Amino acid sequence: MESPWGEIEVWDAHVHFFSHRFFGLLGEQMAERTGTEAVCAKAGVAVPPEDPAELARLWAAELDRHGVAGAALLASLPGDEGSVAAALRAVPGRFFGHFFVNPLAGGALEKAESAFNDGLRTMCLLPAMHGFSLGDKRVEPFFSLAAERGANVFVHCGVLSVGIRKKLGLESRFDLRYSNPVDLHPIALRLESVNFIVPHFGAGYFREALMVASLCPNVYLDTSSSNSWRKYMAPQPSLEEVFERALDVAGDGRLLFGTDSSFFPRGWNRAVYEEQAACLAKLGASPDTVKRVFGENLRRLMDGRRGSPGNQSGDC
């Protein structure tokens, strides 16, 4: 990928794999209980191929078109882990697999085990969406499983707005009380072998996400999406200022570049890359920092290795 620093290897830490089955599962949640084709028509997106392997090849071609080395693909509803597993098999070496899990749903632990068996590396928890506290006893076995498997845990914090649900008129009865990254603090401290990813810089809980990252060397922040949560802050920081703070507190070893791309025909959201690269250029980031943020950190994390702890607040 071309960049202000010359050629760099870019890996995207946050791409939703909106499979045929994903839209089918959404359709089951709709009042009219409709199928994938009708769901896609209503959402204004292309109908993905039925075979997830074929969708994986489409994504690989799309990444090629932009010069992107690879991406972490998120199975974006519980029950769609198999689609991402098929993508990993179809195009080896280009993708990492993440999957959503609802710890309160029956059979969720078995599903998570089988997703790990199928080569997925990261379990995604959405406490506000599924209505649980991270400290809930019922979540404990999921953390233990991640620790046993040397896997990562992604925890969506802050404001969660799912564009596709809005387009479909689906209710989003999420509970913001469960979305503070501070809840992650005791868990990340206790499970020091597990790496945790907080997307979108905490999606509104920027200060809290930085506090937890500062106190726990196993907490990473992803930079994905438009980061419109900045509007909740007064004065509203520029994205460049967000990067500056995050680099200062977490260091360049714990930021993961991501776009939050999801559907076709839009495909890979290059504008997010351009904007974030411009921010780092304005900050005068070194080529080493840029390589870490745009790919090396994700690759190291998915290999089960840890980034440099960066600046930690061990000042007492």
Ligand SMILES: [Zn+2]
């Ligand atoms: Zn996302």
